[in-house]
Amino acid sequence: MARTTALNAAWQRLQAEAERLRHRSLHALFETDPQRSARFARQALGFYVDFSRQLIDDEALKHLLALAEAADVAGAREALFTGAPVNVTENRPALHTALRQQTDAPVLVDGEDVIPAIRAQQRRMGKLVARLHAGQWRGYSGRAITDVVHLGVGGSDLGPQLVVDALKEFRHPHCNVGLHFVANLDGGELARTLARLNPETTLFVVTSKTFTTVDTLTNAASALAWLEVASGLPAAELKRLHFIGISAAAERVDEWGIPADHQLRFWAWVGGRYSLWSTVGFAIALWLGMEGFTQLLAGAAAMDDHYRTAPAEENLPLLLALIDVWNHNLLGAHAHAVLPYDARLALLPRYLAQLEMESNGKSVQRDGTPVTRHTAAVLWGETGPTAQHAFYQLLHQGTETIWCDFITAVRADEWALPDVKAHQRLNLANCLAQAQALAFGADHPDPHRRYPGNRPSTLLLMDALSPWQLGALLALYEHKVHASAVIWNINPFDQWGVELGKRIAGELCTQLEKTEDGTEDSSLAPLLNHIRQVMRT
Amino acid sequence: MRIQVHGDTVAALTVAAVLADTGNRVTLLLPDDLSEALLRQRARSEPGLIPLLERVEAAGRLQVTQRDSDLAAEVFIFAMSAERQGWAEALCDEIAVAGSAPCLLVNRATFPIGTSEALQRRIAAQRPCTLVVEPDFISEGRAIESYTRPARILLGCEDEEGVELMRELYRPFNRNRDVIQVVTPRAAELTKFATNAMLATRISFINEIAQLAEACGVDVEQVRQGLGMDRRIGFDFLYPGVGFGGPNFARDVLRLARTMAEQGVDSTLLDAVLAINEQQKEALFRKAWRHFDRNLQGRRFALWGLSYKPNTASVINAPSVPLARALLAQDARLAVHDPAAADAFLAALTEQERTGVAVADTPEQAASGSDGIMLVTEWKAYWQPDWAALRESMRTPVIFDGRNIYTPERVRAAGFAYHGIGR
Numbered sequence: 001m002a003r004t005t006a007l008n009a010a011w012q013r014l015q016a017e018a019e020r021l022r023h024r025s026l027h028a029l030f031e032t033d034p035q036r037s038a039r040f041a042r043q044a045l046g047f048y049v050d051f052s053r054q055l056i057d058d059e060a061l062k063h064l065l066a067l068a069e070a071a072d073v074a075g076a077r078e079a080l081f082t083g084a085p086v087n088v089t090e091n092r093p094a095l096h097t098a099l100r101q102q103t104d105a106p107v108l109v110d111g112e113d114v115i116p117a118i119r120a121q122q123r124r125m126g127k128l129v130a131r132l133h134a135g136q137w138r139g140y141s142g143r144a145i146t147d148v149v150h151l152g153v154g155g156s157d158l159g160p161q162l163v164v165d166a167l168k169e170f171r172h173p174h175c176n177v178g179l180h181f182v183a184n185l186d187g188g189e190l191a192r193t194l195a196r197l198n199p200e201t202t203l204f205v206v207t208s209k210t211f212t213t214v215d216t217l218t219n220a221a222s223a224l225a226w227l228e229v230a231s232g233l234p235a236a237e238l239k240r241l242h243f244i245g246i247s248a249a250a251e252r253v254d255e256w257g258i259p260a261d262h263q264l265r266f267w268a269w270v271g272g273r274y275s276l277w278s279t280v281g282f283a284i285a286l287w288l289g290m291e292g293f294t295q296l297l298a299g300a301a302a303m304d305d306h307y308r309t310a311p312a313e314e315n316l317p318l319l320l321a322l323i324d325v326w327n328h329n330l331l332g333a334h335a336h337a338v339l340p341y342d343a344r345l346a347l348l349p350r351y352l353a354q355l356e357m358e359s360n361g362k363s364v365q366r367d368g369t370p371v372t373r374h375t376a377a378v379l380w381g382e383t384g385p386t387a388q389h390a391f392y393q394l395l396h397q398g399t400e401t402i403w404c405d406f407i408t409a410v411r412a413d414e415w416a417l418p419d420v421k422a423h424q425r426l427n428l429a430n431c432l433a434q435a436q437a438l439a440f441g442a443d444h445p446d447p448h449r450r451y452p453g454n455r456p457s458t459l460l461l462m463d464a465l466s467p468w469q470l471g472a473l474l475a476l477y478e479h480k481v482h483a484s485a486v487i488w489n490i491n492p493f494d495q496w497g498v499e500l501g502k503r504i505a506g507e508l509c510t511q512l513e514k515t516e517d518g519t520e521d522s523s524l525a526p527l528l529n530h531i532r533q534v535m536r537t
Numbered sequence: 538m539r540i541q542v543h544g545d546t547v548a549a550l551t552v553a554a555v556l557a558d559t560g561n562r563v564t565l566l567l568p569d570d571l572s573e574a575l576l577r578q579r580a581r582s583e584p585g586l587i588p589l590l591e592r593v594e595a596a597g598r599l600q601v602t603q604r605d606s607d608l609a610a611e612v613f614i615f616a617m618s619a620e621r622q623g624w625a626e627a628l629c630d631e632i633a634v635a636g637s638a639p640c641l642l643v644n645r646a647t648f649p650i651g652t653s654e655a656l657q658r659r660i661a662a663q664r665p666c667t668l669v670v671e672p673d674f675i676s677e678g679r680a681i682e683s684y685t686r687p688a689r690i691l692l693g694c695e696d697e698e699g700v701e702l703m704r705e706l707y708r709p710f711n712r713n714r715d716v717i718q719v720v721t722p723r724a725a726e727l728t729k730f731a732t733n734a735m736l737a738t739r740i741s742f743i744n745e746i747a748q749l750a751e752a753c754g755v756d757v758e759q760v761r762q763g764l765g766m767d768r769r770i771g772f773d774f775l776y777p778g779v780g781f782g783g784p785n786f787a788r789d790v791l792r793l794a795r796t797m798a799e800q801g802v803d804s805t806l807l808d809a810v811l812a813i814n815e816q817q818k819e820a821l822f823r824k825a826w827r828h829f830d831r832n833l834q835g836r837r838f839a840l841w842g843l844s845y846k847p848n849t850a851s852v853i854n855a856p857s858v859p860l861a862r863a864l865l866a867q868d869a870r871l872a873v874h875d876p877a878a879a880d881a882f883l884a885a886l887t888e889q890e891r892t893g894v895a896v897a898d899t900p901e902q903a904a905s906g907s908d909g910i911m912l913v914t915e916w917k918a919y920w921q922p923d924w925a926a927l928r929e930s931m932r933t934p935v936i937f938d939g940r941n942i943y944t945p946e947r948v949r950a951a952g953f954a955y956h957g958i959g960r
Contacts, residue, residue, distance in 0.1 A: 131866070134862075134866065136862070136863065136866035136867075138826060138831075138863075138867070140831060141823060141826075141827070142819070142822055142823030142824075142825075142826035142827060142831070143816070143819075143823065144819075237831065241831060
């Protein structure tokens with residue numbers, strides 16, 4: 001009760017702060033405070049985070065930090081790290097932090113230390129990676145595997161794909177296999193991928209927490225059929241040679257027919273969208289090597305430590321969460337754009353869209369009562385330089401206020417280009433220019449050419465991109481999502497919202513198998529009849 | 538003539554010994570990091586070379602040394618291996634200041650195209666020097682014969698006196714008919730690379746045809762005979778097998794491909810030649826993989842022949858090594874035999890891999906208790922085995938003939954399963 005009172009008081013004070021600042025301009029804030037851009041910037045773990053272009057001042061920040069305190073972010077954080085069942089609707093912990101822990105300090109789940117099991121799976125992953133790196137994983141014809149297709153969807157897809165794509169230049173010298181990702185269930189993505197591959201030398205990595213995910217298992221079945229047609233061998237033999245299964249449900253992988261030594265495990269307490277740190281990141285380990293994968297985990301672990309121990313006013317995940325709350329709940333902006341000025345991070349926006357919107361797109365609090373405030377905003381994005389030629393028009397002159405995260409690496413030495421520095425200067429100049437233009441606008445006698453300004457943004461600069469830094473960046477956003485969820489008092493670790501559609505799809509699939517028009521639900525009958533008619537022709 | 542040969546190879550030893558044998562005074566200078574004993578040991582598998590060396594050394598016409606180089610010589614022959622370009626450059630700098638008399642530089646080493654001229658310039662900056670590029674066509678296993686009875690002597694030289702000097706030097710070997718051909722230095726260098734690339738191309742070509750023959754149910758040996766009879770094609774270097782190896786062959790092809798890339802010329806064909814060859818080295822593995830239903834765990838195989846070709850102790854780029862690796866990675870075990878190359882073979886494996894390998898004293902001992910014999914290198918000793926006795930001693934009687942040296946019908950009649958290349 002005391003907590004609720006303190007929280008309400010904190011929200012009320014913030015409401016007043018928002019009213020006070022709502023009509024101030026960023027221009028004026030900078031003019032009255034020449035130190036502003038340094039004071040609203042933080043440096044830690046290779047990041048330089050500048051949030052001086054948020055419509056915020058010392059007083060507002062003080063009250064935002066008070067809100068975090070009233071919401072007991074610190075307490076919730078401890079519960080997260082120590083394996084308490086923070087995922088209340090599924091009564092289990094969310095221990096992605098244990099997956100990347102660098103020490104062997106025990107982490108208990110139901111009284112049992114999970115670290116030894118994590119290490120055992122990492123060793124097994126290392127062995128499978130080594131066999132592929134050595135060119136000694138053989139397909140049915142005896143030729144070495146040259147291509148690995150990762151089959152997974154959602155959390156079992158976006159994370160590994162993002163990391164491999166972002167760290168292309170960090171390929172382990174022994175990784176001579178091509179990596180491919182197939183997630184969509186429509187068949188088109190799989191067909192396009194397989195068209196370029198040789199069944200003799202292709203290995204499939206089937207990744208599904210429950211090993212029942214219809215998208216992934218449908219793709220796996222089609223991959224198997226493709227191998228059967230090409231080889232003329234029985235399915236059981238192909239499953240023995242051409243598949244790795246990664247799942248939390250070993251018995252279902254057994255049942256599907258993948259031998260135990262080609263299986264990798266993870267656990268119920270690893271959420272899908274937090275799973276790239278587990279064996280789900282097999283493709284990452286294959287690309288970077290185990291050393292590179294360990295670097296990625298170490299970067300995330302450093303951010304874990306920072307989130308857990310850094311003082312609130314220096315705590316990067318917490319500050320980013322509070323900026324979201326400020327814009328979304330207090331200033332009334334409802335969309336958030338993520339804009340990497342680095343083509344290597346092209347997949348980051350859709351990764352973060354899942355992380356934020358699947359975690360925090362909720363309407364009830366942890367106890368099931370309705371929320372009284374907005375939760376996750378709509379998040380989307382695109383690489384900045386291309387988005388400048390696309391939706392930036394709306395950012396600058398549209399009727400919606402959208403707060404932006406500009407993300408970039410200062411050094412980009414690994415590009416193999418004759419004048420990489422010129423590229424990077426131009427890129428950084430564009431990134432900073434957009435932040436300036438959004439913040440300060442520009443007047444013009446012609447209203448069509450007027451820029452209102454006062455549009456908030458945060459600049460997130462990394463010294464350079466590396467496995468370690470990317471690990472830290474992703475953990476930064478994970479913990480930001482956690483801190484926001486705590487403030488909104490929602491459970492970020494379940495996703496019941498995605499179940500209903502799956503169930504209805506199951507029913508409709510049966511309907512579509514029928515060849516005759518039936519007596520369906522009136523909301524669907526004409527549609528189904530039309531589809532059947534087109535399919536018949 | 539007073540000749541100084543610089544080199545670290547059996548070919549260098551051959552050149553020095555043969556030229557001393559025809560009356561020249563020859564010094565062979567070895568690099569600091571190569572022991573004379575080791576080079577002499579390598580020479581043992583070369584027919585006739587050891588007796589020749591003993592003869593010319595006894596006559597006082599050949600001196601093998603690491604130190605006292607005879608820089609007063611008038612002819613300097615470079616016959617070092619391709620990776621010793623740095624040594625060659627250092628030697629040129631020494632020769633340049635060792636005297637002022639004109640000298641002749643004969644480069645037999647296979648350095649990148651244009652290197653010979655660069656070496657000459659190093660000397661010519663200080664003293665007059667004439668360059669002759671004489672590509673090394675000495676064939677390991679028949680070194681003396683291939684040097685003294687050459688099909689052609691290719692000289693890359695733009696100086697008449699230089700050519701005359703070389704004619705004089707090679708007069709004893711150029712009597713039957715004149716086989717000397719004079720071209721520019723660069724043309725000579727490129728000819729050497731192109732020769733090896735052409736031969737490699739023929740091997741990969743017939744290996745690709747062998748795969749097709751297998752798929753079509755045709756014996757590639759019949760096709761090979763038919764091809765060879767065509768005089769435009771001929772029989773040489775048209776044997777299907779488990780791929781070419783050796784220190785020079787693959788490297789020359791690779792280097793030529795790289796030179797082409799540097800010159801902006803596509804090396805599509807040579808890339809394919811090399812890729813096919815690498816695949817071919819594992820051909821016997823794939824046959825065993827299929828024969829034993831894609832599970833080789835616990836199987837034992839005898840490898841007959843480990844060197845990259847008969848009559849050499851070298852396993853550089855030899856198919857035996859990737860073949861062994863592939864088998865061991867599937868938890869198979871190996872018993873290997875080779876008349877000369879067993880030590881080099883073991884040294885090419887990792888410690889972990891060596892635990893799965895036993896070296897046998899005889900081919901029969903290797904075969905005993907095995908699930909199959911893999912003939913990798915066609916040493917003469919393997920051509921006529923006692924099939925009945927072998928069959929008795931083996932656990933599973935299977936012959937994997939990597940060089941198509943056996944007659945499939947005879948082997949099958951003796952109770953074996955037979956797998957050849959393209960048959």
